[in-house]
Amino acid sequence: xxxxxxxxxxxxxxxxxxxxxxxxxxxxxxxxxxxxxxxxxxxxxxxxxxxxxxxxxxxxxxxxxxxxxxxxxxxxxxxxxxxxxxxxxxxxxxxxxxxxxxxxxxxxxxxx
Amino acid sequence: xxxxxxxxxxxxxxxxxxxxxxxxxxxxxxxxxxxxxxxxxxxxxxxxxxxxxxxxxxxxxxxxxxxxxxxxxxxxxxxxxxxxxxxxxxxxxxxxxxxxxxxxxxxxxxxxxxx
Numbered sequence: 273x274x275x276x277x278x279x280x281x282x283x284x285x286x287x288x289x290x291x292x293x294x295x296x297x298x299x300x301x302x303x304x305x306x307x308x309x310x311x312x313x314x315x316x317x318x319x320x321x322x323x324x325x326x327x328x329x330x331x332x333x334x335x336x337x338x339x340x341x342x343x344x345x346x347x348x349x350x351x352x353x354x355x356x357x358x359x360x361x362x363x364x365x366x367x368x369x370x371x372x373x374x375x376x377x378x379x380x381x382x383x384x
Numbered sequence: 385x386x387x388x389x390x391x392x393x394x395x396x397x398x399x400x401x402x403x404x405x406x407x408x409x410x411x412x413x414x415x416x417x418x419x420x421x422x423x424x425x426x427x428x429x430x431x432x433x434x435x436x437x438x439x440x441x442x443x444x445x446x447x448x449x450x451x452x453x454x455x456x457x458x459x460x461x462x463x464x465x466x467x468x469x470x471x472x473x474x475x476x477x478x479x480x481x482x483x484x485x486x487x488x489x490x491x492x493x494x495x496x497x498x499x
Contacts (some may be wrong), residue, residue, distance in 0.1 A: 283408060305486070307487075307489075312491075313423075313473060313491070313492045314489070314491060314492075315475065315487075315489040316489070317486040317487065317488075320485070320486060328486055330486075350439070360427065362429060364429075364487075366485070369485035370481060370485055371489060372419070372431055373479075374431070375421075375428065375429035375430075377426075377427060377428050378427045378428070378429075380427075
């Protein structure tokens with residue numbers, strides 16, 4: 273009965289590779305988010321989608337591309353991975369953007 | 385742009401005692417929400433408590449309560465009867481009710497519970 277799930281939970285890859293992180297929510301929410309938590313534990317919004325439409329796109333390199341195939345899914349694809357991309361990536365969801373955001377378990381990405 | 389500041393990188397408390405975590409924020413808006421999230425070693429972000437800026441009454445959830453001072457832009461979290469399971473990083477977060485509804489987080493406070 274997981275509310276917000278992410279796969280994989282851990283991802284170790286080489287510089288220059290392309291990787292994807294998947295997120296699914298079964299809460300019936302219409303808004304989903306990606307946050308990045310850096311090595312100092314600082315959390316910052318990256319993207320937000322509402323009903324499959326991009327509504328927040330912070331200053332993120334265009335190597336990062338979110339994709340929302342439907343309201344329940346928001347995937348994050350990263351091209352040409354760099355060392356600085358190593359972080360924990362959190363997916364979250366809410367109803368209507370004004371409701372409380374519920375987070376997934378996070379994906380720890382390590383770029384070697 | 386809104387900012388959130390948690391001035392205590394680390395705090396510790398004896399089990400069963402009370403501890404208060406500080407948070408201040410900067411905004412020119414009057415309509416917003418404030419949150420406290422907990423991140424235990426499992427990494428999961430867990431909502432602890434939330435406060436709507438228009439509500440004067442401080443929010444309470446069991447052993448967790450807040451002291452919301454809107455004029456001072458202060459939002460502290462009080463944990464009563466601290467338990468070992470309360471050990472975690474605690475993040476204060478701000479969310480506007482206008483425009484993009486993103487969470488703006490503070491730097492976090494690491495709370496240690498001493499048995």
